Amino acid sequence: DVVMTQSPLSLPVTLGQPASISCRSSQSLVYSDGNTYLNWFQQRPGQSPRRLIYKVSNRDSGVPDRFSGSGSGTDFTLKISRVEAEDVGVYYCMQGTHWPWTFGQGTKVEIK
Amino acid sequence: EVQLVESGGGLVQPGRSLRLSCTASGFTFGDYAMSWFRQAPGKGLEWVGFIRSKAYGGTTEYAASVKGRFTISRDDSKSIAYLQMNSLKTEDTAVYYCTRDHSWGQGTLVTVSS
Numbered sequence: 001d002v003v004m005t006q007s008p009l010s011l012p013v014t015l016g017q018p019a020s021i022s023c024r025s026s027q028s029l030v031y032s033d034g035n036t037y038l039n040w041f042q043q044r045p046g047q048s049p050r051r052l053i054y055k056v057s058n059r060d061s062g063v064p065d066r067f068s069g070s071g072s073g074t075d076f077t078l079k080i081s082r083v084e085a086e087d088v089g090v091y092y093c094m095q096g097t098h099w100p101w102t103f104g105q106g107t108k109v110e111i112k
Numbered sequence: 113e114v115q116l117v118e119s120g121g122g123l124v125q126p127g128r129s130l131r132l133s134c135t136a137s138g139f140t141f142g143d144y145a146m147s148w149f150r151q152a153p154g155k156g157l158e159w160v161g162f163i164r165s166k167a168y169g170g171t172t173e174y175a176a177s178v179k180g181r182f183t184i185s186r187d188d189s190k191s192i193a194y195l196q197m198n199s200l201k202t203e204d205t206a207v208y209y210c211t212r213d214h215s216w217g218q219g220t221l222v223t224v225s226s
Binding site: 001041043048049050051054060061090092094099100101102103104105106 | 149151156157158159162173174175176209213214216217218219
């Protein structure tokens with residue numbers, strides 16, 4: 001199985017400051033069709049998860065543009081340009097290139 | 113608006129069965145693949161399984177932890193996806209979510225305990 005490793009696992013941030021989460025995969029996530037199926041999810045406290053980013057860098061509808069995804073191959077990053085209070089929660093990367101789909105451990109974002 | 117509503121969760125004894133339903137609305141259900149995920153209490157997310165649309169054969173994929181015990185099916189006429197869970201174990205205790213692309217349901221809690 002593809003192992004997804006996130007860092008850091010805990011991320012205290014100051015409101016209005018940027019934040020960055022790294023996600024590394026144990027093998028390339030480039031699929032045979034040329035796409036890279038790397039997603040990012042947000043789970044606010046007490047809520048269902050919500051997909052933020054698909055195929056590395058595509059924001060889902062309704063996702064604020066302060067969220068951005070980047071990366072390629074085995075190395076990916078989720079960035080929040082200016083953290084707001086509503087961004088508190090746990091963030092997960094997930095690969096959908098190889099069966100079984102696998103998640104990172106999650107990164108807990110909290111306000112300092 | 114896409115809506116997904118899971119139902120069928122509850123308390124069940126180890127070794128018994130349970131069937132979850134995911135009732136969809138707001139889109140042409142038969143055109144889409146559907147997935148199931150779960151989250152054990154206080155833990156991270158885990159993918160459970162996936163069913164393709166009929167146009168792609170309606171075939172399924174499963175996580176190793178549930179393969180041979182869980183079965184995903186779909187009734188496109190009713191816009192429902194099912195997760196049949198047999199031989200349940202205590203480690204299957206989790207909130208189960210169905211999803212379509214970026215849309216998630218609210219989840220249904222399954223507790224496996226004697």
